Amino acid sequence: MENARHWRLRRQRYALVGEVCPHCQEKIFPPRDICPGCGEEARDLFEFSGRGQVYSFTKVSDAPIGYEESAPYTIALVQLEEGPMVTAQLTDINDEQLQVGMPVEMVTRKLRSDGERGMLVYGYKFRSAVPAQVA
Numbered sequence: 001m002e003n004a005r006h007w008r009l010r011r012q013r014y015a016l017v018g019e020v021c022p023h024c025q026e027k028i029f030p031p032r033d034i035c036p037g038c039g040e041e042a043r044d045l046f047e048f049s050g051r052g053q054v055y056s057f058t059k060v061s062d063a064p065i066g067y068e069e070s071a072p073y074t075i076a077l078v079q080l081e082e083g084p085m086v087t088a089q090l091t092d093i094n095d096e097q098l099q100v101g102m103p104v105e106m107v108t109r110k111l112r113s114d115g116e117r118g119m120l121v122y123g124y125k126f127r128s129a130v131p132a133q134v135a
């Protein structure tokens with residue numbers, strides 16, 4: 001990934017920064033120039049809490065190019081508390097505890113490494129927001 005694009009996407013990847021429409025108050029992620037709700041211009045930044053719940057999930061065994069070292073891994077649709085749905089990899093969650101409706105929180109983790117150049121790419125993933133049970 002080139003440096004200019006990296007810095008442009010930095011806040012969106014590390015802090016879940018989207019937009020809120022000043023006309024209809026819809027919260028938008030990822031940021032867009034036009035609100036999908038009302039069609040008006042939406043450029044007011046909004047930082048999401050990073051909390052939500054698992055809406056759906058699936059296990060990826062045959063990973064796309066660049067993500068093979070992570071396979072197998074779980075991808076989920078996460079409904080944020082503020083409304084938007086995001087697709088993200090889950091981390092620090094075992095298969096037995098994973099369920100639809102499970103509360104999760106955003107964390108920053110390594111997504112992949114760019115093999116030839118050695119650049120590490122970080123971004124958001126989600127982990128359980130429920131404390132682990134001690135036996």
